[in-house]
Every structure is written in structure tokens, then in C-alpha cells.
Amino acid sequence: MSSNPESRAIMRFITHNYHKPRTELVFEVPKQQGIAATWIDVEDHQFNPPAEQLRQELVDKTKKGLTMDKEVVAEAEAKLVKVLDVYEERLTHSKYLGGDRFTSADLSHLPNLYYLMGTPVKRLFEERPNVSAWCRHILSRPAWIKVVEMVEKNKAV
Template sequence: MALKVHGTILSPGVLRVVACLKEKELDYEFVNVNLEAGEHKQPHFFALNPFGEVPAFEDGDLKLFESRAITQYIAHTYIDKGTQLIVPDHKKMAIMSTWMEIEAQKFVPAASKLSFEIVIKPILGMTTDVSVLAQYEEQLGKVLDVYEARLKESKYLGGDCFTLVDLHHIPLINYLMATKVKALFDARPKVSAWVADILARPAWSKVQELLKHKMG
């Protein structure tokens, strides 16, 4: 099989890639990387990702890393498959690219920290550092205020249709919906409706089955 995803299914970055493949209805091989055993720091994995992080991705002889670069490659290369996750219009694409940057630079720093502390640490048997939670909740709330204003103008963050912008948010939002941080999303009506929409996508339901198997 030409398409391979290397990583652990608990990783938000890996989940972004898998969700993209599900939206595009593409077959792929998932190669589990045991982070606890340090497989990502072995020479064979450095050949896939020189930073020794997941995900890593292969399409034939092409090797990629960084989840958002991978999803953009998939969306452009397999544009005729499944969901159209990018837009052909240059101006609309520029807007979409802006919000992809906002997700990576503004949303993720707070959301990933909260997800790691509240969700991932307990799974790994680690202790949550409660002293940092209020700081990151405040930071995330400010980002969601901007999202609330944006979503009054368009149905999705990147425009009027579901795109990579929305997809990139799904893994971390999915984790946070099972925590007290859910209240930050619920308190903003447009954000709450957007979250319900993107989490209900059939492709994400398929990804959740993989997650349940792993976490169950």
C-alpha cells in the first residue's frame, strides 16, 4: 500500500492526518510507533522524521512529516477524492491559509497544553499539573472569542464550507469535550454549533472508532 502513516493514534498530529485520509476516502497503512519504548528516537525513524516526532508519512517514495504539511499534500494530490478540503479560488485560499496559521499559532498552544494535562497525562499514568490550567484556559478563551466573531460571518472558520482549517481543530477539540474545558466552547453559541458540526462528521466517527479501540 502506497500510503503509510507512522505514529501513535493518541497523538493529535497523527489524528489530523488520519482524519484527512478518512475524509478523502483513501486506503492507508497505519504503522504504530511505540513512543514509550523510544521507537521514534531510533535511526530508522529519524530517516522518516529527523526530529524524531510523530507523525511521519509516506506516499510511495515521498516522505513527509509535520501533520499540516501532510494534510495539505493529501488535499492537493488527491483533490478528486472524497471531501474537497481546499478551495480553488486564490483569495478564498488566502483566507483559509490565514485561519490555518491561527489554528497552529494561537489555538494549539493553549488547547494542546490543556489536552495533555487533563486527558493524556492520566492515560499515561502521569499527574496533571493543576497550577497551569487556569492560565491556559484564559488563553484559550481569548482565542475562542475571536472564533465566535468569525463564525458570525461564515459557517466555518475558513469560509462557507468545511476545509482543512476545521479538520485541523478536531483532534484537540474532541479531547477537550470530555473535560471541564468544554464549558469554554459551550459558552459561545457560534463556536458551540461549529464544534457540534465538525465532530459529527462521518469521517471523524470512523477515527473515533480507532481511538475507542486504543483507549478502551
């Protein structure tokens, strides 16, 4: 479960071509589509790089019995803090990054959030009340819970 440019392109294609009108993930109004698309790009270029580094250092290396690079962790945390400060401000104006409803802009954050919430980096999210509420809300969505259950089930096999 990870994010990459190809999965974002696939997500955008599927959500725009196979959505049901007035349902989640895609806004039909062009301005709202643009706002959600902007936040997908923010996730891709600002959130994902430090989040991926933190996941690799704090999750992947731990699973492999390797020692994390504390300098890489500190640098990635500093970058992530800046992004989360922007998110905190954005989330004072809307429930979700893309607007008033859950969209692919929020969806694209789920893989890294899932892993980071199990690490000490969780505190960076919890220190920001709007970001914390947003994380709790999107991570508790029934469809996401099913994905996590499938992943956990497959790990056990």
C-alpha cells in the same frame, strides 16, 4: 491522535494535490485558499498551544494517574478563551473558519477538540454559541466519527 507541524504540512499537501474539484477541504479560488490557510495558521500558532497544554494536563496526566498543574491549566484556559472569542466572531460571518464549507482549517482542529470535549474545558466552547455549533457540526462528521471509532477500538485492544 494529535496535531503537529508535520501533520499539518502533510494535510496541506494531500488536500491540495489529491482533492476532487468542487469538493470539500480545498477552495479553488486563490482568495478563499488564502483565508483557509490563514485559519490553519491560527490553529497552529494560537489554538494548538493552549489546547495541547490542556490536553496534556487534563487528559494525558489523568490517564497516567498524575496530578495536573492547576496553574498551567489556568494559564492555558486564559489563552484559549482569547482564541475562542476570535473564533466566535469569525463564525458569525461563516459556518466554518475557512468560509462557507468545511476545509482543512476546520479539520486541523479535530484532534484537540475531540479530547477537550471530554474535559471541563468543554464549557469554554459551549459558552460561545457559534463556536459550540461549529464544534458539534465538525465533530459529528461521518468521516471523523469513523476515525474516533477506530481510535476507541484500538484502545480496547
